[in-house]
Amino acid sequence: MKQRFDVTGMSCTACSSHVERAVSALAGVSSVTVDLMQNRMLVEYDEHQLSEAEICRAVAAAGYGARPAGTGRGSAA
Numbered sequence: 001m002k003q004r005f006d007v008t009g010m011s012c013t014a015c016s017s018h019v020e021r022a023v024s025a026l027a028g029v030s031s032v033t034v035d036l037m038q039n040r041m042l043v044e045y046d047e048h049q050l051s052e053a054e055i056c057r058a059v060a061a062a063g064y065g066a067r068p069a070g071t072g073r074g075s076a077a
Contacts, residue, residue, distance in 0.1 A: 001047045005055065007039050008065035015064065022062035026050055040069065 010016050016034040019041065023032045028049030033042045043055055052068050059066035 002042060002044045003052060003055075004069035005041045005043065005052075005059070005066045006069050006071075007034065007041050007059060010034075010036055010039060010064060012036070018062050019059055019064055019066075022058045023055055026054065026058055029055075041066065 007019060010019065013036060016036040020032050020034045023029055023041070023043060026045070028046040029043060030046070031042075031044040035041070041059075045055070056066045056068075
């Protein structure tokens with residue numbers, strides 16, 4: 001499954017790399033692409049091993065915010 005996430009709190013390439021490493025370390029993730037300029041992340045993962053909430057928790061543990069794209073205030077992906 002591919003899912004796009006909105007990511008908050010990133011201000012530099014080191015931030016986006018930190019988010020990418022945190023999510024890549026999760027079991028079930030096959031690819032992660034973080035777009036610093038758009039504050040977005042595309043994750044390809046096995047939904048039988050991992051949930052959106054677990055991905056968001058990994059981003060939060062790294063010190064940033066995340067939510068599936070298109071959810072929340074005025075976010076029309």
